[in-house]
Amino acid sequence: MSGYDEERLAELIAALPPPPEAWVRAAQELPHAKATMDDIVARATADAEYRQQVIADLESALALAGFEPRARLVDELRARLRES
Amino acid sequence: MAQLQLSDAELVARCRRGDPDAWRQLVERFSRYVYAIAVQAYRLSEPDAEDVFQEVFSRVYERLDQLRSDSAIRPWIGQLTRRICVDKLRERSAVELPEEEVELAEADEKLDGVEQAWLVHELLAGLSDPCREILDRFFARDESYRTIGEALELPSGTIASRISRCLATLRRRWDDEEGRIKAPPASSGQIR
Numbered sequence: 001m002s003g004y005d006e007e008r009l010a011e012l013i014a015a016l017p018p019p020p021e022a023w024v025r026a027a028q029e030l031p032h033a034k035a036t037m038d039d040i041v042a043r044a045t046a047d048a049e050y051r052q053q054v055i056a057d058l059e060s061a062l063a064l065a066g067f068e069p070r071a072r073l074v075d076e077l078r079a080r081l082r083e084s
Numbered sequence: 085m086a087q088l089q090l091s092d093a094e095l096v097a098r099c100r101r102g103d104p105d106a107w108r109q110l111v112e113r114f115s116r117y118v119y120a121i122a123v124q125a126y127r128l129s130e131p132d133a134e135d136v137f138q139e140v141f142s143r144v145y146e147r148l149d150q151l152r153s154d155s156a157i158r159p160w161i162g163q164l165t166r167r168i169c170v171d172k173l174r175e176r177s178a179v180e181l182p183e184e185e186v187e188l189a190e191a192d193e194k195l196d197g198v199e200q201a202w203l204v205h206e207l208l209a210g211l212s213d214p215c216r217e218i219l220d221r222f223f224a225r226d227e228s229y230r231t232i233g234e235a236l237e238l239p240s241g242t243i244a245s246r247i248s249r250c251l252a253t254l255r256r257r258w259d260d261e262e263g264r265i266k267a268p269p270a271s272s273g274q275i276r
Contacts (some may be wrong), residue, residue, distance in 0.1 A: 004255070004258055005255070006248075006251040006252065006254075006255055009204055009251060009254055009255060009258060010219075010223050010251060012197075012200055012201040012203075012204040012205075013201070013204055013205070013208060013219055013220065013223040013224050014223040014224055014226075015120060015124065015197060015198065015200075015201035016116040016117070016119075016120050016198075016201045016202065016205050016224055017116065017119070017120075017224045017225065017226070018115065018116055018119070018224065018225065019115050019116065019118075019119035019133075019137060020134075023115070023119075023134055023137050023138070024111060024112065024115045026138060027111045027115070027137065027138060027141035027142075028107065028108045028111045028112070030107070030111075030141060030142060030145050031102075031104060031107055031145065032104070034145070072135070072138050
């Protein structure tokens with residue numbers, strides 16, 4: 001660990017580049033996304049017609065709730081609806 | 085990089101209380117660490133690294149209450165990331181080639197580098213805003229003098245000398261901290 005010169009420090013700064021902004025944003029939105037999915041699943045459990053609509057078009061359900069329908073969110077919503 | 089004023093433990097405590105701003109800060113604080121483990125240590129492709137990245141933060145969010153010590157958040161995130169990366173490699177090697185052992189041995193070496201980079205990253209966070217910005221933009225974000233000059237409203241002809249001065253400052257800080265800072269072992273996690 002000792003004896004680092006400026007060149008080595010520069011290499012170590014470069015070793016932690018930022019990930020793509022979209023990844024960070026998606027992770028930061030997780031609490032909101034999970035709460036929104038809770039709402040969608042609760043409503044779908046109480047309303048069979050709504051459930052059919054959501055299952056038929058999961059992407060639109062997420063988009064309507066204000067989320068970019070990324071594959072991960074779509075898969076999670078599908079799984080949660082299946083479990084509900 | 086500009087939001088490192090709260091300690092890890094304070095940040096975790098606020099996240100537990102449902103503070104959305106704290107969660108955003110937590111993701112921001114550890115995003116580079118998770119990314120570096122996935123991409124540099126385990127050499128995952130960008131799509132696989134993105135899966136790992138989102139899975140790590142999803143598990144952190146869901147299991148934050150299980151963390152035994154709030155200050156141990158980084159080793160815990162490191163352990164989670166490594167496990168999920170290994171799972172991803174196993175998933176891949178089941179359908180591709182059985183090179184997993186070689187890849188994991190290489191990953192151990194690279195993980196040490198990520199841990200050292202994290203220490204420098206923490207030290208960098210303690211520098212003045214202009215120094216932190218200019219070093220991060222040039223080395224970590226790979227921005228040109230021109231881009232940096234425009235973003236920070238500095239003449240591009242002064243960027244090189246500023247980088248040099250800021251690196252020298254960082255080196256002095258490093259030397260001051262030497263002996264006090266020791267890299268934690270890469271495998272020191274808490275729970276899965």
